[in-house]
């Protein structure tokens with residue numbers, strides 16, 4: 001289908017972009033790569049009156065090494081992570097994850113800021129950034145603020161962002177050299193959004209396990225993480241322990257999964273867990 | 279309306295577009311370059327793939343106004359491209375196409391896959407082409423075409 005009529009404006013600064021959206025009387029949207037908004041506009045699921053192109057704003061590009069973390073611009077492309085144009089503070093996890101997002105032509109336009117703002121639970125960045133305890137740096141009409149990933153996403157495709165707020169950067173903690181990760185994405189076809197998605201990050205006896213594709217916000221699996229934190233190698237019996245901890249986490253979260261989904265997510269937990277431990 | 283300018287297949291163009299106009303509709307309807315095909319119009323099928331600033335992008339979900347100031351290359355813009363000539367020959371020899379609907383997007387994607395050096399084996403080729411749907415060939419001929427093109431290019435570089 002073709003988009004409904006809209007006004008297209010390219011912003012020349014973050015401040016101007018915020019102003020354009022704030023002052024718009026109708027429905028206004030920021031446009032980054034357009035790899036999510038574009039399909040929605042073409043299908044007329046979204047019919048904004050005004051689209052403000054922020055894809056070339058210099059403030060949204062570049063990487064700053066801050067020692068304990070790196071700060072990547074909100075406009076950083078998936079392909080930049082894939083090609084390691086952006087240094088990977090997570091021992092290769094970002095590069096691995098990015099290479100499995102959609103297809104190359106989409107990774108050449110899609111951005112981390114757009115992915116986090118859209119907050120689809122089946123997308124990679126929300127879960128991965130949560131597992132890495134990243135922070136989101138936001139600018140809006142009322143000033144700027146920095147929010148922990150664990151508080152940024154509130155529900156299915158719902159974040160703390162106000163309409164006129166822009167993700168200018170994502171602060172990703174630098175992992176220790178000993179950090180081990182595991183990542184498993186299940187989908188029927190290469191490049192599709194995930195049917196099941198699990199990421200494990202183990203650093204210094206601390207472990208974080210996040211499950212995506214829940215239909216809601218990404219879910220921290222705390223019992224599962226407890227089993228993996230203590231694990232010394234992939235010993236016998238650990239798979240059973242993991243499975244039972246995972247079941248406890250799912251029940252505690254009152255996540256309603258049918259038998260098949262429960263099984264597929266469980267499989268992703270085991271595979272990601274094994275990768276992070278073995 | 280937006281006033282836009284871009285380099286399209288090496289030629290400077292200047293035009294006015296509606297805000298909602300996609301890059302695909304711009305090249306097809308306003309520039310008469312109908313080699314860029316539109317299948318799904320939501321990023322899934324890959325038929326509309328063009329190069330923007332040297333990289334493959336979906337022209338169906340890129341606004342024409344967002345391509346203002348860029349360099350855009352459609353399938354019509356590869357006549358004197360040596361790598362593309364080899365891929366075209368391989369497609370012809372290995373039956374890489376039947377109806378030809380997916381072919382423009384396929385060729386542009388494959389050229390990028392070869393240039394980035396990721397067409398290492400059959401599996402890698404299939405993964406790299408997962409975003410380009412072909413309803414005719416069953417992909418066997420396409421995968422063989424890529425392998426043949428890689429071999430021909432290697433032969434060529436050894437001879438020169």
Ligand SMILES: Cc1cc2nc3c(=O)[nH]c(=O)nc-3n(C[C@H](O)[C@H](O)[C@H](O)COP(=O)(O)OP(=O)(O)OC[C@H]3O[C@@H](n4cnc5c(N)ncnc54)[C@H](O)[C@@H]3O)c2cc1C
Nearest residue numbers: 032033034035036037102110111113114117123124167321
């Ligand atoms: C065929 C297909 C397959 C895909 N498969 C996957 C997949 O497997 N995994 C995956 O994770 N994604 C997938 N995607 C989505 C893709 O990764 C998008 O690039 C990404 O979700 C959105 O990024 P964008 O820059 O294109 O954002 P846009 O589409 O431009 O914007 C998306 C939303 O975020 C807002 N926004 C954008 N940037 C900012 C910002 N800096 N600050 C505040 N708000 C902002 C916009 O207003 C809009 O609401 C797929 C897309 C397609 C078309």
Ligand code: FES
Nearest residue numbers: 317318319324338
């Ligand atoms: S028409 Fe653009 S991807 Fe299908």
Ligand code: FES
Nearest residue numbers: 376377412413414
């Ligand atoms: S040759 Fe017909 S769709 Fe590919």
